[in-house]
Amino acid sequence: MTTVAYHPENQYLDLIRRILDEGVERPDRTGTGTLAVFGHQMRFNLAKGFPLLTTKKLHYRSIAIELLWFLRGDTNVKWLQENKVSIWDEWADENGDLGPVYGKQWRDWVTADGRHIDQIAELVRLIKKDPTSRRQVVSAWNVGDLPSMKLAPCHCLFQTAVMGGKLHLQLYQRSCDVFLGVPFNIASYALLQILLAHQCDLEVGDFVWTGGDVHIYSNHLEQVKTQITRTPFPLPQLRILRKPESIDEYRFEDFELVGYEAHPHIKGAVAV
Amino acid sequence: MIDTHAHRPVRSQYEDFMRHVYTTGVTKTDRTGTGTISVFGHQMRFDLREGFPLVTTKKVFTKAIIVELLWFLRGDRNVKWLQERGCTIWDEWAGPDGDLGPVYGVQWRSWPTPEGGHIDQIAEVVKQLQTTPDSRRIIVSAWNVADLGKMALMPCHVFVTTDAFPRAARCSLRRKSVRFTCGKPFPRGHHS
Numbered sequence: 001m002t003t004v005a006y007h008p009e010n011q012y013l014d015l016i017r018r019i020l021d022e023g024v025e026r027p028d029r030t031g032t033g034t035l036a037v038f039g040h041q042m043r044f045n046l047a048k049g050f051p052l053l054t055t056k057k058l059h060y061r062s063i064a065i066e067l068l069w070f071l072r073g074d075t076n077v078k079w080l081q082e083n084k085v086s087i088w089d090e091w092a093d094e095n096g097d098l099g100p101v102y103g104k105q106w107r108d109w110v111t112a113d114g115r116h117i118d119q120i121a122e123l124v125r126l127i128k129k130d131p132t133s134r135r136q137v138v139s140a141w142n143v144g145d146l147p148s149m150k151l152a153p154c155h156c157l158f159q160t161a162v163m164g165g166k167l168h169l170q171l172y173q174r175s176c177d178v179f180l181g182v183p184f185n186i187a188s189y190a191l192l193q194i195l196l197a198h199q200c201d202l203e204v205g206d207f208v209w210t211g212g213d214v215h216i217y218s219n220h221l222e223q224v225k226t227q228i229t230r231t232p233f234p235l236p237q238l239r240i241l242r243k244p245e246s247i248d249e250y251r252f253e254d255f256e257l258v259g260y261e262a263h264p265h266i267k268g269a270v271a272v
Numbered sequence: 273m274i275d276t277h278a279h280r281p282v283r284s285q286y287e288d289f290m291r292h293v294y295t296t297g298v299t300k301t302d303r304t305g306t307g308t309i310s311v312f313g314h315q316m317r318f319d320l321r322e323g324f325p326l327v328t329t330k331k332v333f334t335k336a337i338i339v340e341l342l343w344f345l346r347g348d349r350n351v352k353w354l355q356e357r358g359c360t361i362w363d364e365w366a367g368p369d370g371d372l373g374p375v376y377g378v379q380w381r382s383w384p385t386p387e388g389g390h391i392d393q394i395a396e397v398v399k400q401l402q403t404t405p406d407s408r409r410i411i412v413s414a415w416n417v418a419d420l421g422k423m424a425l426m427p428c429h430v431f432v433t434t435d436a437f438p439r440a441a442r443c444s445l446r447r448k449s450v451r452f453t454c455g456k457p458f459p460r461g462h463h464s
Contacts, residue, residue, distance in 0.1 A: 026406060026437065028408070043313060113418075132302055132303070133303065137415060139413065141415070141431070144384070144387075144389075144391065156413075157431055157446065161312050163312055174409065206313060208312065210313075210315065212444050213435050
């Protein structure tokens with residue numbers, strides 16, 4: 001009898017298989033067409049490794065820079081471009097503006113009576129001062145601002161919790177491009193969770209990813225069929241080299257990715 | 273015709289979930305001072321074509337579930353309408369005039385915008401399901417960050433997404449805080 005060792009990345013590969021088996025053909029906003037399922041959950045114990053997929057080489061630098069860009073409260077692509085990241089370019093206007101997307105809602109949610117709320121600062125405060133709080137929630141789904149955003153938030157809402165001295169984080173993602181987007185989103189929020197735990201002197205726990213409309217675009221089917229034939233390598237480690245005074249002061253150079261071994265990158269076009 | 277209801281499996285997702293929390297959960301204090309056993313992150317799935325997911329291992333006060341949902345859909349924030357219909361489940365949190373602040377009903381039907389307008393998220397969902405059923409943005413959020421401080425109780429059932437896959441509407445509910453034995457059986461029946 002062959003025993004297959006458990007690897008957290010198998011959850012992602014099994015998700016692809018689930019969609020190929022059960023997915024429903026569905027047209028979509030971009031006109032590309034998808035195979036889709038509704039509702040899925042995956043869990044990654046961050047103490048066992050950083051969930052950067054190994055069955056396809058990922059551009060980890062873009063993921064980390066984008067997270068720092070969110071944490072800056074930035075919604076213009078200029079800073080990303082200066083740091084050689086172009087993943088948001090297709091949606092930006094001629095000034096590089098994206099409207100009040102993630103960075104704005106995370107750091108500067110504007111209320112009807114003119115207050116400005118920094119959800120990330122509030123989250124860090126709650127984790128430190130009230131770790132048992134069940135209200136450690138950050139939402140990008142600001143209903144009043146949706147029409148002004150160039151793209152409605154895909155990763156809409158996340159929640160943290162402290163249990164047994166560990167910081168857990170769950171993300172709710174309403175729309176999930178399994179081939180291109182989800183690997184990014186998993187690594188991005190895992191990194192965020194690591195930074196939050198680092199700032200709050202906690203160990204990392206589970207990253208729980210929950211998706212709503214979980215789909216593979218029709219022009220990615222050959223790519224995913226290739227990817228599921230690959231055996232994952234051991235997950236890398238993500239080390240933080242410096243502890244700044246606040247969550248706002250991390251730099252890309254503070255992160256060290258160790259032991260990332262991956263199969264060759266697989267190209268796929270993004271649906272805009 | 274065979275009555276399949278008599279042959280439903282005894283074990284069900286809800287009871288299995290309860291066992292999971294009981295056997296693997298971590299002891300944790302909480303806002304109410306009572307103390308809990310907790311796990312983080314869980315998902316259950318109910319195919320509504322198989323039946324209405326009302327817990328049967330404990331009698332649930334169905335009328336209160338329905339009345340509360342109608343109260344949300346009214347956009348109401350005061351317990352008076354609930355009390356007139358024999359539903360007291362929100363009484364502990366209401367102010368002396370019965371007000372709860374801008375809780376679920378207000379956010380669902382009248383989310384205030386900085387420009388002074390109001391957005392009816394429920395009407396918007398119905399419109400999207402009818403006109404753009406393939407949309408991946410059919411969402412209702414109760415987590416209005418601006419209003420959290422004014423609510424008697426912050427939303428537990430925070431976020432609902434709906435998809436229309438061929439000929440069927442599917443719904444995902446995101447809860448931030450789940451309490452067994454008292455709180456849990458309600459929202460599962462609600463969002464159906």
